[in-house]
Amino acid sequence: MKVYFDNAATTAMDDRVIEAMLPFMKNHYGNPSSVHSHGREVRSAIEKSRKKVAELLNTTPAEIFFTSGGTEADNTALVCGIETHGIKHAITSPVEHHAVLHTLEVCEQKGHIQLSKLDVNERGELDLDQLEALLKANPNSLISLMHANNEIGNLNDLNKIGSLAREYGAFFHSDTVQTMGHYVHDLKSLPIDALVAGGHKFHGPKGSGFLYVRKDKKIHPFIHGGAQERNMRGGTENVIGIIGIAKALEIAYEDMAGHEAHIKALKKHFVEKLKAEIPGVEFNGMSADLENSLYTVLNVSLPPSEANAGMLLFNLDLEGISASGGSACSSGATVGSHVLRALNHNPERDSVRFSFSRFNNIEEVDYTIGKLKELYAVEV
8 A cells, every 4th residue: 555644745737637737738838928919818817816815815917926835935034024124133943944044044144134033842832932032123124934844743823923013014934835725815815925835735746836925025036037916026037836836725715614624523533643653752842632633644753662763764665655854845854853852852752744635544544553663662
């Protein structure tokens, strides 16, 4: 049996997304910047996609900019937000995705900003009292805090953080890559200045993304070279990626509640079976809290095991189960998860992130639990 439980890294494309993209691979190949009919029909398709994304997020098309993915969108919002608005102080957390952490650390190394990182407890919760104190002491700051952690599933209260940002005149950016397509984002009411998406996290194509920037917080372009994206991103548009991400978001919104209920049921079953079958199992961060964590992510901390030490993911892979030890963007690194280090995770315990999608089923959960039980049978 082959089981894919690494949906926080990437998801399978929905067949309907592929169908929407195909005509723009085969027939509608014009350059959208060209003025002839071949170009105009592609330009029209891009703008229809932009309008669709804006409608779903309850904002205006002028505030949506298509990118190559979440990382480029994060870099654009952070680097250009700092530059455009003359920001000298930024606030983030030690458990952010590296697209945010590394970008802000480079900005600090170049002398553009002073960087503050919020304290985080062993459950992965941020100190928002500290956030307010930092904002009081540093007017015109930039705040970058993700909506949901990609490794441990902790959710941050964007309304609460955004209200503090408004009160103290801060520019608030959030990496929403893990929650876009899984939660409703109403940008008319959400007090946020910039957020991002990557299409491959919600059954769209890789290499597709978008950046939302509130119209009264406009920023300079990050990539220069052409007038594309209303002078905000030079370079010929990734047409099939744009078509694909808009279609994927549309599908996600069609039955978001149904998808959530299905995935939550799988996660609940997974948690209950793990507790029953693996003595000493624990869960990292808030990921086992079904009502207060990202419903697609479960980060499991397993008891010390000589047989599986450092080999758990490999052993699961041998059984046909694809999962992750943390963020896929760090795979191959020798240092392990910076998120788990920030939580003072016991290094003697192996951790694995199982992440789910609407394409998973209960039989896959039961198969995985059975294989974990076999792997830990000697010790337990």
